[in-house]
Amino acid sequence: MEASEKVAPGAFRLPQVPRWRSLLRSFALAKDPLPVLDATLAHFGDTVELYIGGVEKSILTREPGLIQHILQKNHRNYAKSKFTRGFSRYIGHGLLTNDGPDWLRQRRLIQPGFHRQRVAGLTGLMQEIAAETLAPLVARARQQGGATAVEVHELMTRLTFRIIARSVFSTNFPEAELDRLARLITEIQAFFVRSIRQPYLKPWFRLKGQFTYHDALAAEMRALLSRLIAQRQHDNARPQAPPPDDLLQMLLDVRYEETGEPMSPERVLDEALILLVAGHETSANALTWLTYLLAHHPDEAAAIRTEAEAVLAGRPPAFEDLPRLGRALWAVQETMRSYPPAWMVDRVALADDEYQGLRIPKGTLFSLYFHGLHHDAKYWDAPEAFRPGRFAPGQARPVQPNAYVPFGGGPRLCIGMQFALTEMQLVTLELLRRFELEWVAGQAPVTMQPLITLRPKHDFRVRLRLR
Numbered sequence: 001m002e003a004s005e006k007v008a009p010g011a012f013r014l015p016q017v018p019r020w021r022s023l024l025r026s027f028a029l030a031k032d033p034l035p036v037l038d039a040t041l042a043h044f045g046d047t048v049e050l051y052i053g054g055v056e057k058s059i060l061t062r063e064p065g066l067i068q069h070i071l072q073k074n075h076r077n078y079a080k081s082k083f084t085r086g087f088s089r090y091i092g093h094g095l096l097t098n099d100g101p102d103w104l105r106q107r108r109l110i111q112p113g114f115h116r117q118r119v120a121g122l123t124g125l126m127q128e129i130a131a132e133t134l135a136p137l138v139a140r141a142r143q144q145g146g147a148t149a150v151e152v153h154e155l156m157t158r159l160t161f162r163i164i165a166r167s168v169f170s171t172n173f174p175e176a177e178l179d180r181l182a183r184l185i186t187e188i189q190a191f192f193v194r195s196i197r198q199p200y201l202k203p204w205f206r207l208k209g210q211f212t213y214h215d216a217l218a219a220e221m222r223a224l225l226s227r228l229i230a231q232r233q234h235d236n237a238r239p240q241a242p243p244p245d246d247l248l249q250m251l252l253d254v255r256y257e258e259t260g261e262p263m264s265p266e267r268v269l270d271e272a273l274i275l276l277v278a279g280h281e282t283s284a285n286a287l288t289w290l291t292y293l294l295a296h297h298p299d300e301a302a303a304i305r306t307e308a309e310a311v312l313a314g315r316p317p318a319f320e321d322l323p324r325l326g327r328a329l330w331a332v333q334e335t336m337r338s339y340p341p342a343w344m345v346d347r348v349a350l351a352d353d354e355y356q357g358l359r360i361p362k363g364t365l366f367s368l369y370f371h372g373l374h375h376d377a378k379y380w381d382a383p384e385a386f387r388p389g390r391f392a393p394g395q396a397r398p399v400q401p402n403a404y405v406p407f408g409g410g411p412r413l414c415i416g417m418q419f420a421l422t423e424m425q426l427v428t429l430e431l432l433r434r435f436e437l438e439w440v441a442g443q444a445p446v447t448m449q450p451l452i453t454l455r456p457k458h459d460f461r462v463r464l465r466l467r
């Protein structure tokens with residue numbers, strides 16, 4: 001809302017996208033949402049009322065003040081919507097899908113497991129997995145005369161899944177089970193998104209046994225994790241060696257303050273599963289877009305490399321080096337501005353509320369449109385340009401924290417933020433230490449596919465040339 005529009009409480013009315021227009025656009029919205037949403041906001045203003053799919057009334061906003069109000073200032077009045085909660089049918093009630101006092105209790109318990117020092121302890125593992133994953137590509141490039149092309153999204157998904165799986169479960173995760181689990185998560189997620197985007201297909205899904213089938217996949221996923229957790233508990237009961245310092249052990253070791261009790265096995269499973277689900281696709285997408293951007297901006301890749309060579313002189317980076325390797329981090333941050341993996345977040349009002357004259361009745365559904373905010377020219381110079389330097393200290397127009405929310409905000413800020421930033425900075429440095437990135441000519445234009453996270457619609461190839 002513009003300042004001139006601030007009026008007495010209850011008096012302000014939002015621009016409304018007529019229902020017929022929402023309906024007309026619902027097909028285009030399902031097919032390619034971002035241009036439709038951007039055009040709607042450009043036409044009506046930063047906050048509008050519309051009907052999702054022509055059916056569900058919702059407020060779409062890219063206004064930083066309103067986003068802050070919902071995520072931070074009055075966060076107690078806003079819960080995750082039924083869409084997010086519906087996901088818990090398949091992935092359980094971990095931090096991401098939980099709400100209210102139970103969520104707060106779990107968050108307090110798990111938060112220390114993600115402190116800086118804890119993440120620092122995982123840096124070696126992240127690096128080891130990055131090296132392991134890139135080594136076959138180095139060998140392949142040698143065989144192919146110095147360069148090899150890779151499917152980038154596939155590579156980054158494999159890499160980040162291995163990083164999070166081994167950060168949670170250390171080494172007792174057999175390779176075949178790791179692959180199976182990754183496939184189960186992907187398949188379940190794809191089905192869940194379809195059932196939300198195309199609710200009218202539900203009777204058809206039911207008829208074809210799709211719900212039963214995906215429930216069975218979810219059960220298989222839980223059984224697989226349950227076996228790994230039981231194995232760890234068994235090992236812990238008869239220790240041959242100190243337990244691994246991983247996130248599973250953290251979940252098993254923490255105790256509720258009030259009771260001194262550990263989490264129930266079911267809870268441990270829910271939280272471990274949430275970390276696997278929330279902790280890989282987002283980072284995979286960010287790294288995929290980063291590779292895409294760096295392949296198109298060799299000058300930026302060269303600047304990162306020059307800084308890394310000056311700081312590290314050829315050795316691999318350690319956690320303590322990262323603050324002196326800012327250029328890789330700025331590129332990561334700028335990528336998440338352009339392509340925020342969590343492109344939209346939803347909330348529902350639990351009771352009547354009011355924001356700068358806007359009456360918000362109980363039950364109002366909000367779509368917080370981070371992608372729109374990250375491209376709003378009111379807060380960003382040349383928002384469509386890739387300029388990592390805007391995140392460098394001492395800029396004439398520094399980044400406004402309220403206008404940059406890739407990890408959300410308020411008490412539900414991403415718990416894995418430090419983990420993800422460290423992981424992405426390290427992977428970028430490891431990739432550029434070994435390879436020049438070249439765009440493979442003749443590919444179809446790369447377009448975005450906003451599902452739960454923002455991924456490329458089709459995978460694309462980048463040529464890795466040995467340095």
Ligand code: HEM
Pocket residue numbers: 095096107164274275278279280282283286336340341342345346405406407408409411412413414415416417419420
């Ligand atoms: C580029 C990487 C990542 C991005 C952009 C990202 C983004 C986000 C965002 C926006 C939220 C808040 C959602 C909301 O308010 O509705 C969130 C929550 C969450 N993220 Fe991340 N995330 C990333 C990586 C990770 C990683 C690596 C982990 C785990 C190690 C993780 C675990 C979680 C969990 C458990 C929550 C729920 C927190 C809560 O509600 O208490 N994320 N993430």
